[in-house]
Amino acid sequence: MASAAPARTDDLLTRFRARRALTIDLATPLSDADATVQSMPDASPAKWHLAHTTWFFETFVLRDHVPGYEPFDAHFAYLFNSYYEAEGARHARPQRGMLTRPSLDRVRAYRAHVDAAVEAALPSLPAAAHNLIDLGCHHEAQHEELLLTDLLHLMSLNPTNPAVWPRTPQSTSEAATLGWVDGRSGLVEIGHNGTGFAFDCEGPRHRVHLTPHALADRLVTNGEWQDFVEAGGYRDAALWLSDGWAWVQANGIEAPLHWRDDWQQFGLDGLTRRDPAAPVAHISYYEADAYARWTGFRLPTESEWEAAAATVDPASGNQLDVAGPVRTLPADGSGLTQMFGDVWQWTASAFLPHPGFRAAEGAVGEYNGKFMSGQMVLKGASCATPRGTSRASYRNFFPPAARWQFTGLRLARDFE
Amino acid sequence: MASAAPARTDDLLTRFRARRALTIDLATPLSDADATVQSMPDASPAKWHLAHTTWFFETFVLRDHVPGYEPFDAHFAYLFNSYYEAEGARHARPQRGMLTRPSLDRVRAYRAHVDAAVEAALPSLPAAAHNLIDLGCHHEAQHEELLLTDLLHLMSLNPTNPAVWPRTPQSTSEAATLGWVDGRSGLVEIGHNGTGFAFDCEGPRHRVHLTPHALADRLVTNGEWQDFVEAGGYRDAALWLSDGWAWVQANGIEAPLHWRDDWQQFGLDGLTRRDPAAPVAHISYYEADAYARWTGFRLPTESEWEAAAATVDPASGNQLDVAGPVRTLPADGSGLTQMFGDVWQWTASAFLPHPGFRAAEGAVGEYNGKFMSGQMVLKGASCATPRGTSRASYRNFFPPAARWQFTGLRLARDFE
């Protein structure tokens, strides 16, 4: 939530427009109904993502910094606040799917209204408001990914297996043999280094001491995961954390989410063949941890991962460029491939404050800090992460049972 | 589910068309999203009602009686079967709201397709199929009412209080003084008498012995219910059944559903003033029973109510004629007013078989009989019941806590 250097106005305007345009593009294939239904309390309707990201600009930029601005609709502050307690009462999260009205069209009109007002006001806004626009853009990038993953979850519950996007030609690749790359050890620095935008929880930069270890040079694949399934991995209590084993049994878990029989999988392009060489996706932390134990290795810690990623281009890899189907980019050209893109990588680290972290004052201070319990850190980026928004210091986090995001894993090992 | 006399073909066609047209009319003001969302497991999306009623004709008439008929969509048998175990696996009821696809437009096309096929086939169909069309029409009339009440429930959860229909001018009437009309006593006959259509559970006709009693000549009003509220009726355990008291406390019940502060109420025409003279609506059996106890009177039994209604025109009263807002008709011209229309009337009787009842063979035999536990009988008709579908012998039933239907009460008393 801290922007180290104020953005130049014209650059900010360009980024604002691009950000807002991408979100709308992502929603293009959606009907009013597609955009309205909430598939579970953890997910939000696409319409809600479109409106909430707009509410963010309307509230923290227009309302707070543009004298005389009139809200587009008096109801929307109540409907589209997500969780900011300081902003007052709000619509209960599990009820978001009840809002058949306003319609998707009206939410689009809301976006256009707020976009115009922000663009008109931007040149004369103070630096603090510029920073909030910058924050709003990064905030919206996060919701672009959530819009896609929430939509995928919804569509996956439809017995007709609808394809939101056209199917893309699939290459039948073969996964490279797994190699190991030495990680950095001893005293290393991690955390955001102060250049460019970062969310509050990415800092302060600080030193950690790492023991000697190596990281796998690529992600675990569907083919490798299939071996785990066939070896009875989901039925062997000894491989699982106690909470994980209870979760497996209570929910009858037998495979990653969206796996279907006969090497099929469900995605936003409908039912397709599952590629054995592609990174396994839609697994929980519990599954990642059990798989690692089965191999005799372990998950990397956040610090190990972040230290290793410091020299990798975070805009590389299979990330989101357009609303259409995801594409596979060449590997990122270092010993470590797939550090960004394809899937978020579960780490062995809980989402807790870096030493010296203090949440900002006011409503925006609720951004990350208050979620620092019960969640694990994921690093990298996924095929649904808008390219250009990733950083080595970025801290994604989800509860250990979550798997509706594009989540996978990379192995790590200690030196004996 | 039994039709005593086969319907004449041209008459059946006329009724089929009218029935199908009304359903579509009711859905006219709905967006794709309005028609898709499920507000609770007990309610279904409007789109589902539109499709399920169509599936009924497609399955039991076209599939079973029209050689070579091809289903409109192979998925629909799974998606739009409601609860017929004999028809095989089906989409789980609480998941009906996940179906953003097929769209409302496609469901309309499904209706048109099946309508055309039924109309084309009808002249040459055997009598058994004619009876099934007749049954399907009555089945659809039931779903027309559910479509409205389920929609009302959904809209009531929208903090913006949307009006689906235009507001109608409200008369500020005054409720008549409550009078009493002697009921029939001794040996009387109830149950369907075999003339015209009736559902299976309405028969056989049989004798019951009734003790001397009287029925109130009108329904309990909003104004009278307000007195109950103000007298602390919702806070006095002594008035309530044990289950009812637990329900009041667990759910924080303080007034009928859809009552709002300051004499407002929510309906399909949005927020309006609550009329003190209008019948109270949207109360549970528990509330009806507690109110009756508070007055020192009681609810009528099904037999008492049905015996008294034998001479009342079931097409009278405030019932549904058009998709628009409900209208108030003159009272039905007997000593007992409001026997049909306005609200369904809770009785003191559980929904159990009449003596000699046996469910029909096959899937249609699942129509009513399997719901004969845990439900109470309601008699009459409501403002959302399509006029022409009511009968004195009709047995509506809901669990004692249900109140999203238009449900109210009429008092009864014993002779000392």
Place this chain on the structure above:
Amino acid sequence: MASAAPARTDDLLTRFRARRALTIDLATPLSDADATVQSMPDASPAKWHLAHTTWFFETFVLRDHVPGYEPFDAHFAYLFNSYYEAEGARHARPQRGMLTRPSLDRVRAYRAHVDAAVEAALPSLPAAAHNLIDLGCHHEAQHEELLLTDLLHLMSLNPTNPAVWPRTPQSTSEAATLGWVDGRSGLVEIGHNGTGFAFDCEGPRHRVHLTPHALADRLVTNGEWQDFVEAGGYRDAALWLSDGWAWVQANGIEAPLHWRDDWQQFGLDGLTRRDPAAPVAHISYYEADAYARWTGFRLPTESEWEAAAATVDPASGNQLDVAGPVRTLPADGSGLTQMFGDVWQWTASAFLPHPGFRAAEGAVGEYNGKFMSGQMVLKGASCATPRGTSRASYRNFFPPAARWQFTGLRLARDFE
């Protein structure tokens, strides 16, 4: 709750002593722990039954009718009130098992104290108090049965299958061929006739009209039920009420409660062989109803059963005489055997008020009336019913899924 004629004092004292003594006898084999644990919210600890029945006398007789009576322990009114709202706040039912203190010995002392006080006061008490003592004795008889069934439920959860009572020699009888006895039809009278004690809900006596039917001359046996199991009765949705089918599936029901593999069963005498000729016990209403449908017959209504039982000795049959194992008496000497004893018989009737029923004023008025929703009537008596407390008009009631009581069924059929 109405006693038609005041009991003679010396007779009342005799009955009071016998009642109180039997309860204590039943608890003889129990340890402090056995008497303390609550196995589910629907069941109560034995200690609680011992104390609650005592609280009834202490409150409604001693407190209300003996000037200067001091409560044995000031806490007990709070701890041992069951559900009388008029008597003020009370310990939450699901928490009854948390009361390791007072100990069983102290509860025994409580009983002795109250017994002495009642006996001392009895001669000089007014008739109203005598009636309350009479009521308290019948109340305690009901709790004697519950003490045994609740205890059985608790012990059944113990993997060591403890035997509370010594095993009794088992006769290997053979069930008689099922015969049918015509029931009474036309206008008949049921309900308590005013002679001797009855609970309030057993009246008023009133006329009902019955259609021609017959009743099975004996109960359904374990052997017959085994046929139902083997025929797939628990897996055929068509046999079940909708609520019953949901219950079967949610709970994985495959046989009566306490049935164990290999023709074993669990009881208060531990694991024993299941007798094919003995009446099936520990079934829910849902199971009884499904079984009847499977046979092509049905359950009797309460009225049918009661009319037929009018001439049967209610003290006959296999009922409870001593704290030890139940014994099998010769059949009751009419065409209908096993009308009383062995198991309570589920009827097809909901527990609703007889015509003209009004609950008594005050706390004792809460006795039965407030439970008149969601429950089905059972008639007769069981092997755990203290002999001498049964009546044809007695109305036992439980929710349709309950099966920890000794519950079974008798078939009925309509004349074609």
Place this chain on the structure above:
Amino acid sequence: MASAAPARTDDLLTRFRARRALTIDLATPLSDADATVQSMPDASPAKWHLAHTTWFFETFVLRDHVPGYEPFDAHFAYLFNSYYEAEGARHARPQRGMLTRPSLDRVRAYRAHVDAAVEAALPSLPAAAHNLIDLGCHHEAQHEELLLTDLLHLMSLNPTNPAVWPRTPQSTSEAATLGWVDGRSGLVEIGHNGTGFAFDCEGPRHRVHLTPHALADRLVTNGEWQDFVEAGGYRDAALWLSDGWAWVQANGIEAPLHWRDDWQQFGLDGLTRRDPAAPVAHISYYEADAYARWTGFRLPTESEWEAAAATVDPASGNQLDVAGPVRTLPADGSGLTQMFGDVWQWTASAFLPHPGFRAAEGAVGEYNGKFMSGQMVLKGASCATPRGTSRASYRNFFPPAARWQFTGLRLARDFE
């Protein structure tokens, strides 16, 4: 679970006897019922603790290392295994309170039998078995504390506020002014150093890098917590983690567990006056974290705490010496007081493996590692921790909402 050096036999025997004797002493004031009831799924009956600790020795020592040993009771392996998946099926945890049999007396006999067998075999056992006895003693010490806290929870649900122990004279002390002591910073070593017994999760010893900080020189007191309550701390969402705020609202949390009105508190000595100078106890992690935020400080990390505790005598402070009421010892004689004893101290650290940790093979390997998700680390010791079993490297852990243990907090602060 690793013992660095084999214990001398005679010393081991002494410790075994003392350990086993203390457990029995703790149970002295308990009735059979007190020892049987389970107050919640997280807690276990006292009888279960007595038997489970015995099962540990019977299984891992006698069964595995004493040829020909016959189990005391064939049922007990099933009943008293806690969570060792490798040891096979076991009684479900939430059902532990259903075991009214075996009785407390029989469990005492079980203990005596196993004690005698262990003592007889001990001299001739191999070193591996000696290590298991050592482990079993430390395991039993943990259960001694749980026996007391589980018992306290049970008694706290009894409306009669029973006192298990005699009341002790209370000093009315005054809390010292809070001071700050610099913590160690830079590279420090933590984790067990290999001397003496430690559980597996306490190692390996490893280096961490700490930023400059200070620790409060004493625990937060009841008086200070009362200020937090009165300042509205429990009603200000801004102070709470998101999960914590949801927990506060769902459970109506307003004060520490066992606080009662008017400066009273409930404990094993019944209702007593709450001492404002005593450390606050029975708070959750959520509460500790919110309190720290309210003060502007924070919780210490595990590393900070452990580094500071390295020079403090872990046998100092208010820990458990006898079965009677806890006593207050003089402070531990360093700048930091109350590092051990009184209450476990919540840290800001999740319970995750130390770098290089690997669980042991076999059943005992399930000891700690499989609980490494969803829990926070607590350090120190409490008034219910048997003196002599504490270590700076000891890692206690509980979920963030747990508060039935003696849990409190010490503040920390960063240097600006």
